[in-house]
Amino acid sequence: MPGIQEIQKDLSDDFSLLVNWEEKYEYLIEMGMDMPAMKPQNKVDKNLVKGCQSSVWFDVQCCDGIMVFEADSDSLVVKGMVAMLHKLLNNQPAKDVLETELSVFEELGLWRHISSQRSNGLTAMVAHLKAAAVDCLAKED
Amino acid sequence: MSKDILSAKADFPILKQSVNDQPLVYLDNAATTQKPQVVIDVLVDYYTRLNANIHRGNHSLAVQATEAYEGARRKVAGYLNAERNHEVIFTRGTTESINLLAYTYGDKFVQAGDEVIVTQLEHHSNYVPWQQMCLRRGAIFRVLPLTDRGELDLALFERMLNAKTRLVAVNQVSNSLGTVNPVAEIIRLAHAYEVPVLVDAAQSVQHLAHDVRSLDADFYVFSGHKMYGPMGIGIFYGKEKWLEALPPFLSGGEMIETVTPEKVTFNVLPFKFEAGTPSVAQAIGLGAAVDYLQQFDQLELQKYEEDLLAYGFSLLAEIPDLVIYGSPAHRSGVLPFNVNGIQHYDMGVLLDSMGIAVRTGQHCTQPIMDALHINGTVRASLALYNNREDLDKLASGIRRVIKMLKR
Numbered sequence: 326m327p328g329i330q331e332i333q334k335d336l337s338d339d340f341s342l343l344v345n346w347e348e349k350y351e352y353l354i355e356m357g358m359d360m361p362a363m364k365p366q367n368k369v370d371k372n373l374v375k376g377c378q379s380s381v382w383f384d385v386q387c388c389d390g391i392m393v394f395e396a397d398s399d400s401l402v403v404k405g406m407v408a409m410l411h412k413l414l415n416n417q418p419a420k421d422v423l424e425t426e427l428s429v430f431e432e433l434g435l436w437r438h439i440s441s442q443r444s445n446g447l448t449a450m451v452a453h454l455k456a457a458a459v460d461c462l463a464k465e466d
Numbered sequence: 467m468s469k470d471i472l473s474a475k476a477d478f479p480i481l482k483q484s485v486n487d488q489p490l491v492y493l494d495n496a497a498t499t500q501k502p503q504v505v506i507d508v509l510v511d512y513y514t515r516l517n518a519n520i521h522r523g524n525h526s527l528a529v530q531a532t533e534a535y536e537g538a539r540r541k542v543a544g545y546l547n548a549e550r551n552h553e554v555i556f557t558r559g560t561t562e563s564i565n566l567l568a569y570t571y572g573d574k575f576v577q578a579g580d581e582v583i584v585t586q587l588e589h590h591s592n593y594v595p596w597q598q599m600c601l602r603r604g605a606i607f608r609v610l611p612l613t614d615r616g617e618l619d620l621a622l623f624e625r626m627l628n629a630k631t632r633l634v635a636v637n638q639v640s641n642s643l644g645t646v647n648p649v650a651e652i653i654r655l656a657h658a659y660e661v662p663v664l665v666d667a668a669q670s671v672q673h674l675a676h677d678v679r680s681l682d683a684d685f686y687v688f689s690g691h692k693m694y695g696p697m698g699i700g701i702f703y704g705k706e707k708w709l710e711a712l713p714p715f716l717s718g719g720e721m722i723e724t725v726t727p728e729k730v731t732f733n734v735l736p737f738k739f740e741a742g743t744p745s746v747a748q749a750i751g752l753g754a755a756v757d758y759l760q761q762f763d764q765l766e767l768q769k770y771e772e773d774l775l776a777y778g779f780s781l782l783a784e785i786p787d788l789v790i791y792g793s794p795a796h797r798s799g800v801l802p803f804n805v806n807g808i809q810h811y812d813m814g815v816l817l818d819s820m821g822i823a824v825r826t827g828q829h830c831t832q833p834i835m836d837a838l839h840i841n842g843t844v845r846a847s848l849a850l851y852n853n854r855e856d857l858d859k860l861a862s863g864i865r866r867v868i869k870m871l872k873r
């Protein structure tokens with residue numbers, strides 16, 4: 326399993342081939358569509374990160390300090406962002422999730438586009454996953 | 467000779483820029499319009515050459531600034547065909563104007579058991595202040611529902627009016643559906659019960675006829691920033707007899723005549739409603755926006771915008787799976803839609819990636835969204851600088867998004 330930094334590097338290389346925003350979004354949306362589907366029974370209110378314009382669900386499990394999660398959104402653009410987080414952080418040690426700086430979004434300029442969308446923003450999603458990582462580590466001790 | 471409408475685009479410097487490496491197509495004009503260079507120049511000139519506090523100094527700058535500010539009031543009064551300049555009060559915008567009336571009118575004229583009528587088509591700005599006032603006064607908040615076509619039912623309105631009705635608040639054009647409401651009729655019906663009417667003209671003053679006298683509106687309110695003027699300035703127009711009868715809203719400097727520990731006497735109109743240092747530069751900027759608008763033939767302008775809107779709807783109607791909301795007989799400025807199976811948010815973000823600015827969501831009109839059983843729309847909204855090419859780009863942008871998302 327490659328580490329977060331490695332995946333981050335690959336993603337950033339992939340994106341650098343895309344010339345404009347339309348292509349970036351197309352790529353992102355495709356990532357969303359390729360992400361393993363969330364089990365319908367996990368799309369429940371307790372997993373909902375409710376926002377102003379679209380809904381995001383995260384179901385995070387923790388096994389031996391490794392974070393495993395499923396996620397979905399009713400917005401295909403947001404789902405693309407979620408898929409990116411999934412690619413980066415799923416099956417990674419909670420410790421790494423907590424400690425690795427996610428620079429790829431900044432690099433891609435996606436931050437500016439998405440994060441202002443209140444709680445559905447990337448910032449909120451990342452915060453949600455980091456909080457889950459803290460819980461995961463606490464269980465370990 | 468009036469100004470050629472097709473030349474307008476060149477007057478707005480912001481429209482020359484690119485967004486996401488594409489030439490900007492700005493179709494979010496119901497949220498705020500862009501400003502022509504003449505308005506921007508006036509703001510810069512004010513702070514470069516004229517800045518002083520008004521109505522309270524006798525040095526040259528103060529005198530000139532006061533004259534410019536009062537000149538702007540005269541321009542707005544002229545634009546509205548108000549009978550008197552002092553019927554035009556400067557506020558920060560539509561929201562403040564409505565709150566001004568809700569507080570002052572509520573305090574003086576609304577008792578427990580009285581009724582206030584608004585409509586389901588209102589922006590939250592012309593809904594919540596009345597609802598809250600009714601809660602404070604123990605009055606009954608009544609909402610005229612919208613019809614399936616997204617219009618108001620006048621017969622139903624007439625039945626809601628009664629001897630307990632104290633005020634009617636209605637917009638002239640709905641910001642989320644674009645419905646043009648029969649405010650002249652509403653005013654006539656309300657006046658039969660001696661009930662005053664507040665017209666929220668935030669989405670109409672820049673597009674339709676704006677003659678408060680022929681409309682016989684008691685109160686008429688709007689925001690400068692939606693009619694090519696600066697942000698932070700708006701208008702509260704009221705008939706003199708009402709403005710005399712109402713108590714002041716905010717108190718402080720400027721609005722008083724004499725002050726002793728026991729009592730104050732209030733200043734005359736319009737100063738009674740303009741406590742504190744007003745937004746002088748913005749008011750003068752609004753005056754410049756009025757001058758700018760008046761260069762155009764008003765009927766020609768209206769016709770141009772109507773044709774453009776019809777052209778936009780004809781393009782949208784050809785797009786498969788696209789749903790247009792409401793079907794009112796008369797619409798102005800706004801194209802509200804969704805594409806089946808596509809989130810309005812996604813549509814907005816992806817259009818933005820192509821340089822096309824629209825708004826998505828509820829547009830501060832949750833009551834309308836509830837009535838339509840939807841959680842939001844995409845809204846393209848027009849201004850005088852938009853043209854057919856902008857709408858062609860919108861339509862091809864929507865088709866492109868559909869291709870990206872539906873596979």
Ligand SMILES: Cc1ncc(COP(=O)(O)O)c(C=O)c1O
Pocket residue numbers: 496497559560561562589591592637639640641666668669689
């Ligand atoms: C119909 C209507 N009323 C009121 C408002 C509130 O205007 P402002 O935010 O400028 O006070 C708006 C603005 O969106 C509007 O469209």
